[in-house]
Amino acid sequence: MVTFYILLALAIVLSIAFIVVWSRERPLISFFVKGLATISIITLAIYTVSMYALNTVTILLLVGLVLCLLGDLVLALPELCDQGRRADIITFGIISFAMAQIVFIVMFGLMDVVTLYGLIAGAVVAGAIFLLKKPMKLEFGKNLIPSLIYAGLLGTNVASSIILMIVGSFNLCYILLAVGFVSFIVSDLILSQIYFAGDQRPMTQKINYVFYYLAILLIALSFVGI
Secondary structure, eight states: OOHHHHHHHHHHHHHHHHHHOOOOOOHHHHHHHHEEEEHHHHHHHHHHHHHHSHOOOOOOOHHHHHHHHHHHHHHTTGGTOOOOGHHHHHHHHHHHHHHHHHHHHHHHHHHOOOOHHHHHHHHHHHHHHHHHTTTTTTTGGGHHHHHHHHHHHEEEEEEHHHHHHTTTTTTHHHHHHHHHHHHHHHHHHHHHHHHHSOOOOOHHHHHHHHHHHHHHHHHHGGGGGO
16 A cells, blocks of 8 residues: 555656646646656556456546546647647547547446436537537637537536446545546636637646646546445
C-alpha cells in the first residue's frame, strides 16, 4: 500500500506542477511536464489495477483512461506545431477521447448500468450543444459532427456514473467515479470555449486543466474498489 500512496502523491504533485508551469510562451517545458504527469497517472492506474482490482471492468476503465491521457497530449500539440494544422490535431484529439468514452460505455454496460436514461442523457447533451452553439459563440467548423458525437458519448457516461453511484448505495469508489465524470464534462465545456469560442485567456486554460486532472485522478482512484 505504501507504493500506491507514493505513486498517488507523485501523480498529484506532477499534475499540479503542470498546471502551475503551463504557459503558451513555454510550450516545450509545458509539454514535457504534461508528459511526466501523464506517465505518473498511467503508472498509478496500472499499479492499482494489477495489485487490487484486476478484472474485465477495471481493464476497460484503464484503457479508457489511457486513451483520455493520450488525447490530452494530442490536444497540446497545437502549441508546438504549425497553427495551420490546428483543426486536424483537434479532430485527432476528439477521436481519442471519443474512443475512450466508447470504452467507458462498454464498461458501464458490463456493470449493467447503461440504461435508457443514460442514452437519453447523452442525446440531450449533444442536442443542447447543437442548439446552444450560437449563443455560446462556438465555431466548430468541420469538428461539429465529431464534437456532437463526443458530447453524446460523454453525456451517456456521466449519467451512467451517477446511476451507478445511486444503485451502488453511494459506495465511496462509485462516488469518486461519478464526481470524476462530472468534472470531466465541466472540463470539456471549458475546453470548448478555448478551442471553438476563441477564449485564449491563460486562466481559462488553467481552470480547464484543474477540472481535467481532478477528473482523471478521481477516475484512477476509483479502481481500488470496482
